[in-house]
Amino acid sequence: GAVVSQHPSRVICKSGTSVKIECRSLDFQATTMFWYRQFPKKSLMLMATSNEGSKATYEQGVEKDKFLINHASLTLSTLTVTSAHPEDSSFYICSARRGQVKGEQYFGPGTRLTVT
């Protein structure tokens, strides 16, 4: 099967620090990955589309300098929350698309970020 992992699963950091979240496709190559954010008891909000070897495409209202995305290889995308603040605390979920534009997407287990 197609498996997507995220690391770490949980992270607590202090306000003002930066934190990196990894998304890996374990058994397939993913030219495109997606990053979502979920507030408590709310639905998933698409933050950005991560493209291997090129710049990420951010959704309207998402600060690209705040949420840095790097898709350095066909199996790894990273989301770095820079200068984190308590309002950045959230559940972050990634998905990876297998194959080309219409390929099936597989979701990671999520990362719980708490900023104190």
Next chain:
Amino acid sequence: KQEVTQIPAALSVPEGENLVLNCSFTDSAIYNLQWFRQDPGKGLTSLLLIQSSQREQTSGRLNASLDKSSGRSTLYIAASQPGDSATYLCAACTTSGTYKYIFGTGTRLKVLA
């Protein structure tokens, strides 16, 4: 811009009831629609995926239908069990640009023993 809504937002039923969860989307130009289950504090579990050319998909006690022209999908759960308690999310995959999923607002289901 695609918007996806789900009704009801929350539902509490006794065990054994048959349930219908509703999902509406504003742009009928979708590639597929997927239903997910999410347990508290956990990630997503894919339940059913319906391609735009399909009318329904079935898996065990679950049946999902799709009516693209009216912008609706329903998830039918037969003989509900306490273990079905979770949040159910539908997500529509757009056909424009990057084929990305837009998620619905979710239905929180509680099945009482």
